């Protein structure tokens with residue numbers, strides 16, 4: 258079925274008086290790959306199930322072009338679904354599983370055979386067609402589930418954590434496979450995941466949810482480079498997040514903002530409007546911190562506490578005198594105990610509103626320094 262856009266308008270869902278999802282406004286263009294991303298319990302599956310029709314809405318409407326579809330039963334929406342647990346019939350062969358939905362639709366037999374053969378070919382399972390699901394690997398079973406969904410030639414495919422039961426290597430392979438199918442079949446896909454790397458690598462746009470509310474909607478590049486709130490930054494891999502207080506106000510995104518973090522005066526860039534006086538969150542990615550030979554502008558002194566080898570780079574944890582734990586990625590060969598000057602480029606250090614509710618407060622210094630470090634380790638400059 259062709260359409261131009263799927264539109265979610267103020268979609269909400271309550272369970273026993275508690276909002277699991279609120280005010281979800283989202284327009285999905287035909288052919289887009291959208292990821293719903295967020296930590297456990299943020300409302301991702303609720304959103305997907307509302308679109309699927311498995312959950313009635315508590316508020317809002319869903320439109321497929323000019324047709325209102327939230328009032329339709331799931332099977333009348335024309336969507337395909339792929340779940341985490343595959344949901345295959347164990348007593349039916351692979352081919353029969355794929356044919357099942359087509360038979361339910363009472364399609365002519367030659368059409369059923371043609372579509373099943375095509376779907377099997379798409380997921381490279383032609384030679385497994387006569388097996389039962391129990392005789393297949395997890396990855397193959399998930400391929401069957403995907404084949405079964407796409408055989409219905411759905412207008413939209415909804416996927417709920419389809420790769421979470423697979424091992425790491427297979428997950429990577431299947432990511433590519435799903436993206437390939439999405440592209441080659443011209444599908445429109447809504448994909449639920451809590452894995453930010455998966456979402457970033459697959460989706461055209463991401464919807465980041467927290468506590469049932471949309472935090473930000475954007476392309477992977479937008480969310481990576483311009484997160485508008487600290488939860489989005491946190492979810493996008495910004496491992497260094499600290500509570501601080503703002504010393505100079507910044508009216509808009511992109512303006513310079515001075516912050517105080519545990520007595521350190523640091524210059525950053527406002528990620529959104531921030532006001533004094535006020536608690537802010539300060540964030541910088543490990544790969545944006547530079548290890549420099551000597552202290553200078555925008556540097557902090559720190560002592561290396563942990564070094565992990567990670568392929569071409571090292572993941573280093575360093576502690577500053579006032580007890581700030583910084584995660585740094587560097588090619589420098591450092592060892593625990595090394596004193597380092599770390600440059601925090603102001604344009605990379607983002608200042609977000611509302612740092613008071615940061616889940617990771619700055620740990621006190623005495624919990625952080627390991628006993629074998631020199632007594633003056635991490636002393637402030």
Ligand SMILES: Nc1ncnc2c1ncn2[C@@H]1O[C@H](COP(=O)(O)OP(=O)(O)OP(=O)(O)O)[C@@H](O)[C@H]1O
Pocket residue numbers: 272273276277295296297298299300301302303304451
């Ligand atoms: N059937 C239900 N009855 C009551 N509460 C529910 C029900 N389904 C979900 N919830 C609640 O709604 C909130 C959102 O749940 P949802 O399953 O959408 O989250 P999620 O982001 O998909 O999490 P996960 O990744 O763990 O599945 C949670 O607080 C959850 O406990």
